[in-house]
Amino acid sequence: MELWRYIGNRLLQTVVTLLAVLTLMWGMFRLIPGDPTTIFLGSGELPPDALAALRHSWGLDAPLYQQYLDYLRNLLTGNLGVSFYYRRPVLDVLLPMLWNTILLMGVAMVLATVIGVVVGAYLGWKRGQRIETIGSLLVLIPRSLPIFWIGIMLLMVFAYGLGWFPIGGLRTPAFIPETPLQQLPGYDLAQHMFLPVLTSVIYFLSDPLMIMRTSMLEVIEEDFIMFARARGLHERTVRKMARRNAIGPVLTYLAIMVSFAFGGQVLVEVLFSWPGMGSLMVNSVAQRDYPVAQAAFFLMAIITILLNLLIDVLYVFIDPRVHYG
């Protein structure tokens, strides 16, 4: 029962957070000097009465609180407005980009977490040995590097220098497979994904790895590990037991990872011209296409908040020792 009350509280908290972020964003986009109509029309001029009609049809002549309520109602019904630049509904522009982003980010995060857990557990297990010292120092280097710089270096060497990978984009236009390898389904996509995914993995890797290592160091001190050893279990079996017990903090960390993942994602997408939400948002802000920029930002915030909720709730089920409250 206590569990369900915790989940209920957490849900309520999520709704409040979402509402607060929405309100904040609404306020932020009011900072734009002038009026959306001037941006929408660009340099074009409208007769005053036509302008007034446009302002009326967009609800810009309504009092502020009315505009705010309209904004919330529109968001809830999935009406995100029309793009100033593409002159299409924002949702049509946004959705294909969303999938590209999820593809890139999902692959990178899963890879980084799996590699981080396995390597981190190994390093923790080998405590005090040379491989642990070297490994822990190595993974700290990318933490001080800007992610886009890692990407630039990879592009410089592997795309422009060696020509092994394409320089960006999602797929080669009119791709014609020549070798049997190239005929595999998804070959072209995989080739385009390789460098952006590698960049993100290098960037994401250090935190789950270091957390797993620290957690492993604590777990191997515990009695059940000593007993497992005393029972004569194989070294690898004991390590597996320790690993399973040390994984909790990494899961908690995933929530934090999600919230800063979008930052890295934006940079990687822009650098590799990946047609995702991050590059769309940056371009829209630069083109003053505010409805799209707003929607893209909003979507990233929603995903961050919902994934945080999901991880918190999952954590309760995975680790029954957790004290919820």
Next chain:
Amino acid sequence: MADVMGALPRRRGWQTPLFIILRSRIGATGVLILVIFTAVALAAPLIAPYDPFQIHRLPDNSVAQLLPPSSQFWLGTTYYGRDVLSQLIFGTRVAMIVGILSAFFITAIGTNVGLFAGYFGGWIDSLLMRITDVVFGIPFLPFAVVLVALLRPSLSNIILTISCLLWRTTARVIRAQVLSLRERPFIKAARMAGASDLRVMYVHILPNVLPMSLLYVSLGIGWAVLAEASLSFLGFGDPSMLSWGEILYQAYLTGSFRSSWWVVVPPGICIALLVASAFMIGREAETIVNPRLRDP
């Protein structure tokens, strides 16, 4: 007497945080790098070989575009014929200003929020922590892009944006510390002796959470430098200022990074060194907060 009351011993001389950091090799390296960068930033006009915006020309009057490193231009020239080393030296100023000011604001806001929430508890705590939760729900870089673009890109807006958001971790950590300090006898004694809430908070509790704040000053410098570089790289940097991120942005925009390593490698290394030095100092500051981490 102080021990009886559970107060933490006052640190003197070699026990002060700065000396604890300097005694370790990693901490001392971090401080050294930071001091060098500060000196370079202060002395930029004196040590830079050229005006960073000056466009150099070859004898035949064509622009000295993307010259490789030579005795005349130690780190080569950019696409527009400007000296990379001079740009790098002046870029140090932006990095230091953004890093130090943002770190100061991040820590000041975070420490105060944590202090109020932890000390007063009740609805003040709930309110401040819910606000912190909301701030945690905002993805940082996308938010920064939108806000800086809406407010017009400038150094002060970049610092404002960073400070607005990144105080969140400090607030949570400091609050947790205050919660445990609040129950110590020396705090109860101070309150019993008639000290006001503000006096207890700032005279008795604050000095004990300062080492933790110091940790977030150094982490904050690292975050802020990376954030400024990222914003500049996306094209939302201060157009009137030269920063390392701006150099990288220009190198990317003009495509010169494809052939000329000297326009991308040096700024990247500078960013990495400055951020790493901040993190090194942070690592040692952590051993003050948690002495168990200290090497035997």
